Amino acid sequence: MKWNKDSLKELEKAPEFVRDMAKKSVESHAKKQGRKSVSLKDVKEVFDEYMGVLETEGVGGKRPTHIAIVVCERTSEACPATACLLSFQGRKVKFKEYDSDARLVGFFSCGGCPGRRISRLLNNLKKSVKIDVVHLGSCMVREEYQPPCPNRESIIKMIQSKGIKVVEGTHH
Numbered sequence: 701m702k703w704n705k706d707s708l709k710e711l712e713k714a715p716e717f718v719r720d721m722a723k724k725s726v727e728s729h730a731k732k733q734g735r736k737s738v739s740l741k742d743v744k745e746v747f748d749e750y751m752g753v754l755e756t757e758g759v760g761g762k763r764p765t766h767i768a769i770v771v772c773e774r775t776s777e778a779c780p781a782t783a784c785l786l787s788f789q790g791r792k793v794k795f796k797e798y799d800s801d802a803r804l805v806g807f808f809s810c811g812g813c814p815g816r817r818i819s820r821l822l823n824n825l826k827k828s829v830k831i832d833v834v835h836l837g838s839c840m841v842r843e844e845y846q847p848p849c850p851n852r853e854s855i856i857k858m859i860q861s862k863g864i865k866v867v868e869g870t871h872h
């Protein structure tokens with residue numbers, strides 16, 4: 701598939717971590733219309749659709765609260781995170797305070813001690829959406845599963861330094 705200079709320049713506006721995916725979506729969009737080259741219009745149409753998903757407004761035009769959940773890498777080897785996700789969806793336990801518009805915009809494991817990839821993934825997320833709150837999975841804070849995360853304090857400080865609120869726990 702051929703790309704002209706303007707289309708490539710427009711593609712570069714997509715955050716780096718989704719650029720390959722965006723490129724494939726644009727090419728597929730052009731292909732569906734029977735073309736072998738990508739126009740600037742194709743890129744804009746696909747981006748508008750993508751950004752529309754990210755910027756959906758809640759009731760009354762108010763932006764919904766954006767939440768990300770971070771879980772322990774060690775636990776994630778065995779845990780499919782069902783309780784974390786159901787708690788959010790049902791607005792239970794640590795998610796009770798959120799209204800029905802609140803959205804889960806990120807879910808990832810810490811990447812291993814000492815929380816190796818949390819900062820990087822939050823920075824990547826912030827390029828696409830504003831993050832209001834990060835919940836640390838109950839696996840990081842409760843003793844029922846394993847010893848609580850020994851790096852918790854520094855992880856919390858690092859997240860707060862990005863202007864993001866931290867709540868300890870998800871389903872307990």
Ligand code: SF4
Pocket residue numbers: 771772773774775810811812813814815816840848849850851852
């Ligand atoms: S940093 Fe904490 S949450 Fe991450 S793997 Fe280590 S103990 Fe688990």
